[in-house]
Amino acid sequence: MIFAAILAGGTGTRMGNVEKPKQYMLLGNKAIIVHTIEKFFINEKFEKIIVLCPKPWIKHTKDLVSKHIGQNDRIEVIEGGEVRNETIMNAVNFIEKNYKIDKDSIIVTHDSVRPFLSHRIIEENIEFAKKYGACDTVIPATDTIVESIDNKKISSIPNREQMFQGQTPQSFSILKLKGIYNDLNEEEKEILTDAAKIFVIKGEPVYLVDGEVNNIKITYPYDLKVANIMLKGDYE
Numbered sequence: 001m002i003f004a005a006i007l008a009g010g011t012g013t014r015m016g017n018v019e020k021p022k023q024y025m026l027l028g029n030k031a032i033i034v035h036t037i038e039k040f041f042i043n044e045k046f047e048k049i050i051v052l053c054p055k056p057w058i059k060h061t062k063d064l065v066s067k068h069i070g071q072n073d074r075i076e077v078i079e080g081g082e083v084r085n086e087t088i089m090n091a092v093n094f095i096e097k098n099y100k101i102d103k104d105s106i107i108v109t110h111d112s113v114r115p116f117l118s119h120r121i122i123e124e125n126i127e128f129a130k131k132y133g134a135c136d137t138v139i140p141a142t143d144t145i146v147e148s149i150d151n152k153k154i155s156s157i158p159n160r161e162q163m164f165q166g167q168t169p170q171s172f173s174i175l176k177l178k179g180i181y182n183d184l185n186e187e188e189k190e191i192l193t194d195a196a197k198i199f200v201i202k203g204e205p206v207y208l209v210d211g212e213v214n215n216i217k218i219t220y221p222y223d224l225k226v227a228n229i230m231l232k233g234d235y236e
């Protein structure tokens with residue numbers, strides 16, 4: 001079985017002084033999160049689309065789904081965790097509680113504020129997760145990457161041809177993800193930045209899916225302006 005986990009647990013503090021988390025801000029005439037959910041909903045391969053959000057926003061999220069997508073049993077809104085990987089594991093626990101999963105069961109995790117992902121990216125995530133057990137969506141780095149250990153001076157300048165910018169989805173075998181995560185000690189869990197790092201820390205391979213520059217993450221007010229232009233199609 002194939003599941004989607006749309007991660008909407010953030011509060012959007014980098015968006016500035018706003019009254020609601022960024023995923024609920026309008027993009028065109030719909031909340032950003034609705035655009036994202038729709039991209040997964042039209043793909044019939046997903047058994048369940050699990051939307052994970054802050055507890056105070058669960059009812060609002062359900063109301064948005066009902067308004068824009070309608071009543072259905074393929075979308076489930078549940079509480080996310082305090083950090084990203086805790087949110088993902090909440091999705092895994094929900095799946096385990098309600099379904100019988102096996103070695104072929106996979107989860108496609110995606111940021112709620114990346115509403116422009118393509119059908120091709122979703123399909124390749126499903127394919128790679130089934131084939132390899134773990135994959136991450138990336139694009140080649142276009143700028144030179146500079147490392148500074150002390151945040152004052154350059155420590156090294158890695159070869160840009162070997163550098164990539166991470167996007168989402170990140171997709172995994174559910175059994176493999178849970179097994180590796182449960183094997184992490186508390187110190188390892190504290191340094192996690194995303195789900196792919198769960199595998200990397202333990203030396204497990206994570207394969208690359210080609211992302212797209214249009215698969216932007218709406219984080220700052222400028223991003224929302226760009227996204228509205230993209231939605232209208234007034235860009236090249």
